[in-house]
Amino acid sequence: MKLKVVDVDLSLEQDVKPRNKNIYIKVKDDVLTITTPRLYKDNEIKKIVLQNEQKIYNLYKKANKNKQEKNTVHVFGELYNVRIESDVRAYCKIVGHDLIIHTPINSESQKKNIFKLFLANELKKYVDEVFPTIYSGSFSDIVSSEPDIKYTDVKTYYGKCYPRRKLVYLNINLARYSKIYILSVIYHEMCHFKYFNHQAGFYKLYEERFPKAKTIQHKLKAIKYNDLY
Numbered sequence: 001m002k003l004k005v006v007d008v009d010l011s012l013e014q015d016v017k018p019r020n021k022n023i024y025i026k027v028k029d030d031v032l033t034i035t036t037p038r039l040y041k042d043n044e045i046k047k048i049v050l051q052n053e054q055k056i057y058n059l060y061k062k063a064n065k066n067k068q069e070k071n072t073v074h075v076f077g078e079l080y081n082v083r084i085e086s087d088v089r090a091y092c093k094i095v096g097h098d099l100i101i102h103t104p105i106n107s108e109s110q111k112k113n114i115f116k117l118f119l120a121n122e123l124k125k126y127v128d129e130v131f132p133t134i135y136s137g138s139f140s141d142i143v144s145s146e147p148d149i150k151y152t153d154v155k156t157y158y159g160k161c162y163p164r165r166k167l168v169y170l171n172i173n174l175a176r177y178s179k180i181y182i183l184s185v186i187y188h189e190m191c192h193f194k195y196f197n198h199q200a201g202f203y204k205l206y207e208e209r210f211p212k213a214k215t216i217q218h219k220l221k222a223i224k225y226n227d228l229y
Helices: 042-051 051-066 108-139 173-177 179-191 202-209 213-222
Strands: 001-006 008-016 024-028 031-036 074-075 078-086 091-095 096-104 148-152 159-162 167-171
Touching: 001 042, 001 051, 008 042, 008 051, 024 051, 024 096, 031 167, 051 213, 074 108, 074 173, 078 167, 091 108, 096 108, 108 148, 108 173, 108 179, 159 179, 167 173, 167 179, 173 179, 179 202, 202 213
Parallel strands: 008 031, 078 096, 148 167
Antiparallel strands: 001 008, 024 031, 074 078, 091 096, 159 167
């Protein structure tokens, strides 16, 4: 059985040991082993995983922290090996499991800038694709017209809303994460057009328009990538 824990896919193995009184959880490589005193049904195992999701994710990160060389980047939740190719033009391209940075100047700052521009473009393309549907389906009753969306590269927030200016800022680094997390940020910021602050009404609206919003947001905050750029 394959299970997604936060943002990683793990193979599940159940190890039944009747002499054990407790349930034990272990992660090695991409395998999650749950040792149980009896044979549990799939729905019981899934419940155990859900209850211990953050613990399992932390075990996965600990098991893999020395395994992964820092020559990788994430794009929409997928991990890619970074390759550098000399070129007269500056751009990025994904080929299979590789992200290739084409650059005329072999400097780390140049390569980082090329990758960041790639993230910005990829995020904008995705948002341009999904936002009209999000607005018309969930927020046209709150905002009279689609707000402007601008993109920024910051470390302090994923998104920010300025209701009076009808403006939303999105962090280009969102393009590193799976699209479900990008959607959660968009819905979060759009809810601020009705509620400026994070009061009870805000979270009620957020959950109504984007089910399981707080759970998804919590998972996003737990993800810590160790990307090259």
